[in-house]
Amino acid sequence: MSRSGTGRGRGTGRATLGEVAQAAGVSTMTASRTLSQPELVTEATRARVEQAVQALGYVPNRAARALASNRSRVIVALVPSLSNAVFTAVLDGIQDAVDASQYQLLIGITHYSDAEEEKLLRTYLQSDPDGILLPGLSHSAGVRSMLETLSVPVVAMMDLAASPDTLSVGFSQSEAGMALTRHLLAKGYRRIAFVGAQLDERTLRRADGWRQAMQEAGLFDARLEIMTPEPSTVALGAALMQRVLAGLPDCDAVFFCNDDLAHGAIFHCQRAGIPVPGRIAVAGFNDLPASSLMVPSLTTVDTPRYQVGYQAASLLLDTIAGKLPKARRIDLGFTLREREST
Amino acid sequence: MSRSGTGRGRGTGRATLGEVAQAAGVSTMTASRTLSQPELVTEATRARVEQAVQALGYVPNRAARALASNRSRVIVALVPSLSNAVFTAVLDGIQDAVDASQYQLLIGITHYSDAEEEKLLRTYLQSDPDGILLPGLSHSAGVRSMLETLSVPVVAMMDLAASPDTLSVGFSQSEAGMALTRHLLAKGYRRIAFVGAQLDERTLRRADGWRQAMQEAGLFDARLEIMTPEPSTVALGAALMQRVLAGLPDCDAVFFCNDDLAHGAIFHCQRAGIPVPGRIAVAGFNDLPASSLMVPSLTTVDTPRYQVGYQAASLLLDTIAGKLPKARRIDLGFTLREREST
DNA sequence: CTGAAAGCGCTTACAG
DNA sequence: CTGAAAGCGCTTACAG
Secondary structure (H helix, E strand, O other), X not given: OOOOOOOOOOOOOOOOHHHHHHHHOOOHHHHHHHHHOHHHOOHHHHHHHHHHHHHHOOOOOHHHHHHHHOOOOEEEEEXXXXXXXXXXXXXXXXXXXXXXXXXXXXXXXXXXXXXXXXXXXXXXXXXOXXXXXXXXXXXXXXXXXXXXXXXXXXXXXXXXXXXXXXXXXEOXXXXXXXXXXXXXXXOOOOOEEEEEEOOOHHHHHHHHHXXXXXXXXXXXXXXXXXXXXXXXXXXXHXXXXXXXXXXXXXXXXXXXXXXXXXXXXXXXXXXXXXXXXXXXXXXXXXXXXXXXXXXXXXXXXXXXXXXXXXXXXXXXXXXXXXXXXXXXXXXXXXXEEOOOOO | OOOOOOOOOOOOOOOOHHHHHXXXXXXXXXXXXXXHOHHHOOHHHHXXXXXXXXXXXXXXXXXXXXXXHOOOOEEXXXXXXXXXXXXXXXXXXXXXXXHOOOOEEEEEEXXXXXXXXXXXXXXXXOOOOOEEEEEOOOXXXXXXXXXXXXXXXXXXXXXXXXXXXXXXXXXXHHHHHHHHHHHHHHOXXXXXXXXXXXXOHHHHHHHHHHHHHHHHOOOOOHHHEEEEOOOOOHHHHHHHHHHHHHHOOOOOEEEEOOHHHHHHHHHXXXXXXXXXXXXXXXXXXXXXXXXXXXXXXXXXXXXXXXXXXXXXXXXXXXXXXXXXXXXXXXXXOOEEEOOOOO
């Protein structure tokens, strides 16, 4: 015997579309159509169905819809970290774009690990996503082959693809690195160090930009490049600044790959009584909220991360909908913020 | 005619469990069992099925599984904001707990709005969640009635429920507010202002704690309470500090409801040449990463937000699994960090 | 504009 | 330890 007198068998106990249809005196498929394509139905029918929906508190079952329609209406977004304010802004942009659609967003945190990225993607394939948002351009062979097999649209975020085969929304990390370095050169700094942490793809591209600008100026010196795989934090920035001051006494400016490192560096100098930029200039990247307010205010590069998320998600949704995008590679640019610290 | 020669009809084009079963020479249900309860199957069968899974690159279809089993294996987590580092840490904890399970996490951002919270919940009901994580204890009537109708477990995060009917994981916001205020009183400050922004539930509870401590000390003065619904940011902290200095000249200490406000306040004082704590003491809440490193370092309350997320998700998953929790109300406490700014 | 029927890809009592 | 069959709640060509 069924567990209740409603005849719902092993169901959820919630109203089904069939029950809505019955209450409205129409067939299930007419009820279905009323919800998905109301313009194909008489006004009278629509009213009766909508009333039944209200009366029964009907909530459509996504799993059934996905299974029957063979469209999951799911998109997956992978980001490296939530601790990095850059990616929370990207996610905010994605959310806002997706919220306006019928799509459901599945968020995965890769912790900057290729292996985790691959594992997450594999798990999320169970939800049969209609599209995917990924950070950056470089992925493991496993991820690349999964994406090929899948044949759903993929949009790369935060950098620009070289090939037009890849949909991408972002800005040139290397040009931004170059622009900031050139600013420092123009200010007269000569021994400009680059300090990179985490060593994700974007940091490496910024380092490329720094290297190129230094080479162009005839001032490149490999000893000025300080790289560590440790996660980028304020505390690490303080420690690395100490290391620069001790190990590179003639260094007159430091380009930190992220603002949080630069904040730590400035705090360290402040505590040690080292004038910034008098003794040494400090620049960061991303223009985090504190950067314009701290003392000295921080020279940095403002990046359009919310827009990256918003536009990447919009591009993905448009592509899923079969619209031909105006551009397959959307360059949102960046803005140099010259402040007191340089 | 079907759109391909594979006989897969309007399907996804991916291997199904039936195809795996066929390749392994067993029935579909034996294949199903091999994946879900391998201990109920001979080793030989298991090997053949697993080989077929590998060969066909089989990925289970979540929608079909959810529909057939009437268990979505979905849990929903709502948080107010991603800009607030507190909630990204909560989410990290939730993710880590959920990743170890077979559950899929759906994340929603309420932007501190009851209306958005209700809308998100309504949307996520389409996924028929097996459990829900919500920030705080107070929700709109609409949300409360949805939760009652749903009858799935709900865990409140970041504060402690008064009633044992509610599962909750967090700490007492009001006691934390009291503890910090008492620290300031013990240090000899008398005209201690409370500055609250956003005015979410947690900020209001911290204000309650401040008020109670001030009343106990016979020092309460309503003019010392400065509340604004604006979002909490570093820039707002600088502006509010300016307002305190101008409007409350005898104020000797300020308790900001969040560290980012306190950071802005310290930056403002630094820029204006106002000694902290010499002229005025500054305290925050949450112990954000920069707080221990800035100059002066910030007195604040360290909150176990990652653990809140992790334990809340664990409690939810245990409850879904039918395990009786040891406690329905998990108090993770807080830690006062006495530093230079007071 | 509306409907009967098949089917999406799984799982689940129930037998054997 | 393994299987036949029904069913989860929808959508979709195809008719009329």
